[in-house]
Amino acid sequence: MNEKQRAMYEARARIVKALAHPARLMMVDELAKQPLCVCDIRELVGSDLSTVSKHLSILKNAGIVEDEKRGSQVFYSLRCPCAVNFFSCAEKVLKTTAKDQMRLVSRK
Amino acid sequence: MNEKQRAMYEARARIVKALAHPARLMMVDELAKQPLCVCDIRELVGSDLSTVSKHLSILKNAGIVEDEKRGSQVFYSLRCPCAVNFFSCAEKVLKTTAKDQMRLVSRK
DNA sequence: TGGTGATTTGGTGTATTTGCCAAGCGTTAA
DNA sequence: TTAACGCTTGGCAAATACACCAAATCACCA
Numbered sequence: 705m706n707e708k709q710r711a712m713y714e715a716r717a718r719i720v721k722a723l724a725h726p727a728r729l730m731m732v733d734e735l736a737k738q739p740l741c742v743c744d745i746r747e748l749v750g751s752d753l754s755t756v757s758k759h760l761s762i763l764k765n766a767g768i769v770e771d772e773k774r775g776s777q778v779f780y781s782l783r784c785p786c787a788v789n790f791f792s793c794a795e796k797v798l799k800t801t802a803k804d805q806m807r808l809v810s811r812k
Numbered sequence: 813m814n815e816k817q818r819a820m821y822e823a824r825a826r827i828v829k830a831l832a833h834p835a836r837l838m839m840v841d842e843l844a845k846q847p848l849c850v851c852d853i854r855e856l857v858g859s860d861l862s863t864v865s866k867h868l869s870i871l872k873n874a875g876i877v878e879d880e881k882r883g884s885q886v887f888y889s890l891r892c893p894c895a896v897n898f899f900s901c902a903e904k905v906l907k908t909t910a911k912d913q914m915r916l917v918s919r920k
Numbered sequence: 921t922g923g924t925g926a927t928t929t930g931g932t933g934t935a936t937t938t939g940c941c942a943a944g945c946g947t948t949a950a
Numbered sequence: 951t952t953a954a955c956g957c958t959t960g961g962c963a964a965a966t967a968c969a970c971c972a973a974a975t976c977a978c979c980a
Contacts, residue, residue: 849926849927850926850927850928851925851926851927861926861927861928862927862928862929864927865927865928865929866928866929869928869929883926884925884926884927885925885926885927886926886927886928
């Protein structure tokens with residue numbers, strides 16, 4: 705386990721960590737469909753504007769989204785569409801867990 | 813934004829959060845190759861044994877890995893191989909960021 | 921039964937994350 | 951220029967995550 709490897713896992717973890725919040729996952733999900741301005745995103749997640757802005761800056765610093773000023777508004781868009789892949793795997797894990805629990809229950 | 817959707821994003825976030833740590837990412841990476849006992853994993857990541865055990869229990873509670881007792885040892889294995897997909901996307905994000913920075917530098 | 925190795929659990933101090941409020945800042949409209 | 955709008959930033963309290971130590975558990979063997 706050398707230094708280089710450790711740095712690589714830390715870099716990856718920074719990205720995963722940036723996604724590790726329900727509001728941020730929702731934002732990524734919505735931005736996968738189309739770019740949105742902060743006020744739109746704010747309506748979708750329904751939190752305080754400053755909270756939304758901070759979530760977006762976390763995603764931006766991780767390199768997951770990018771921003772673009774248009775007049776007085778700021779539009780955010782997904783920089784790496786593959787971020788949606790996270791969902792499909794998370795979904796699989798959830799399904800597997802659900803199945804296992806179902807099995808436990810029905811065996812009773 | 814209804815209750816059901818919110819619950820879904822929270823469930824997904826729990827899984828992503830379980831992966832959001834360099835040591836846990838490394839464990840998943842190694843477990844993707846083969847099941848390993850706690851002591852093996854401990855050597856790979858090089859932390860305190862109790863720390864490793866707690867990381868593993870986080871992954872287990874999230875449904876990402878499962879454990880199996882063999883004598884006095886406990887072997888962990890990956891329950892959803894797709895967890896490795898997280899890496900490829902994280903890698904893509906990192907590469908995109910690196911490219912953008914490279915472009916910035918060379919334009920100067 | 922007592923001891924040893926393998927792992928988990930409890931407890932504690934510290935660091936990080938989160939959400940909200942208030943203040944700041946750039947852009948557009950009057 | 952002043953006001954309004956859209957967004958970001960600073961600051962703070964509460965919640966959560968982390969790593970380590972010590973103690974407990976559990977399987978196995980002498």
